Ligand SMILES: NC(=O)C1=CN([C@@H]2O[C@H](COP(=O)(O)OP(=O)(O)OC[C@H]3O[C@@H](n4cnc5c(N)ncnc54)[C@H](OP(=O)(O)O)[C@@H]3O)[C@@H](O)[C@H]2O)C=CC1
């Protein structure tokens with residue numbers, strides 16, 4: 001049976017309902033399914049007059065209402081709910097239908113689901129969606145991956161609802177099989193790194209520089225007008241002026257009342273784990289995950305603070321320090337992007353995903369959490385060399401980084417002296433220094449490995465594999 005609706009959504013919570021309403025605003029007839037009638041009713045109530053939006057708790061009704069090939073997206077929590085939805089849908093699907101998982105699913109689960117559905121001739125797409133609630137409603141960044149031929153059926157609707165950078169939609173085909181979820185995973189890894197380094201800058205300004213929330217708000221507002229222009233800097237400025245509705249004092253800000261233990265749902269950790277498996281070096285993302293993990297040990301940190309009583313140093317916040325800090329953060333953001341993109345370049349080959357890096361840059365330019373003006377600097381680099389293994393190998397990016405190098409060095413030195421932990425930013429500088437070293441000290445590591453374990457080593461002057469009896473018998 002074929003109906004008149006263009007698109008179906010399973011899971012009409014925060015993301016699903018907003019994405020569907022966005023489609024309806026662009027003239028598509030849409031139908032949403034959820035387990036609860038109240039969600040279905042709420043969806044219809046939220047629709048604009050003149051749009052075609054239906055809600056149902058009957059999955060068969062939803063599938064029957066759709067034009068063929070059917071286009072059905074699910075936005076349900078990652079893991080078992082995705083498999084449950086697939087099983088519930090299967091009896092009603094036909095060859096050629098398209099099912100999209102728009103949640104933050106682990107890409108290896110997506111690979112399994114593609115293999116499961118391929119023999120049934122159902123096209124399964126893993127699609128990263130970024131931009132949160134507002135993005136979903138008014139223009140998200142979307143990262144779909146899967147069967148390239150089937151993508152033609154999704155392209156018009158996804159391009160209509162996507163955020164636009166200039167006039168170009170922030171959605172593009174991200175490659176074969178699980179490429180969409182892989183790109184979104186790495187997006188989130190970069191997100192972790194950027195958030196970590198913004199929090200380090202806050203710590204430096206607040207604890208060592210004694211800057212109050214009002215000035216922090218003004219500073220982040222100003223930075224958002226310059227090269228740090230980005231979603232995360234913009235929302236950080238907002239956070240530093242948001243009051244606390246729970247207390248009577250109008251001067252209390254919510255940020256000061258929030259417990260310093262960071263949550264995480266797993267995408268940052270997956271990025272680090274996958275990077276180690278490839279292997280590719282992304283220490284700033286690793287450090288961001290590690291710092292969230294360390295934050296959870298609040299009781300131990302409190303005890304340690306009582307034992308060590310660290311004396312936080314003072315930093316004079318003059319104009320030149322603040323300019324250096326702005327440049328240092330731009331340097332570190334660039335390194336975080338470079339690490340994530342280098343991972344995509346390697347994974348694209350290793351997993352045979354054919355990820356188009358120039359399209360990744362375009363898709364991240366608007367709508368998503370890691371959008372920033374800095375991404376504009378990367379377009380040329382990937383147009384010149386689409387499979388560029390590392391951004392640091394581009395001559396223009398090298399100039400950008402070199403021009404900010406002295407700033408990051410002074411900031412790290414000041415932070416270390418003041419006892420403010422800047423693990424993310426330090427790792428970005430160390431990665432830069434290591435990547436630029438044509439000789440790393442791992443010749444010594446190789447010697448040690450061979451010394452204690454006969455693991456062998458290679459030489460710089462001739463081919464072959466060597467082992468030495470390091471300890472002569474007396
Ligand atoms: N929120 C965000 O900013 C972002 C979220 N995401 C990802 O999008 C996905 C959805 O997130 P979000 O919209 O925030 O989550 P919500 O919890 O708001 O919505 C999830 C919806 O899925 C429904 N659901 C759960 N299990 C099933 C099932 N077996 N069959 C049908 N419906 C089901 C839930 O119904 P019920 O309430 O009845 O259980 C709910 O309506 C997640 O993977 C998330 O990681 C991605 C980008 C940003």
Ligand SMILES: O=C(CO)[C@H](O)[C@H](O)COP(=O)(O)O
Pocket residue numbers: 104129130131132188191263264265266267268369
């Ligand atoms: O995908 C997202 C944004 O891009 C989600 O907001 C994600 O859940 C954030 O990750 P975490 O909860 O681990 O901080």
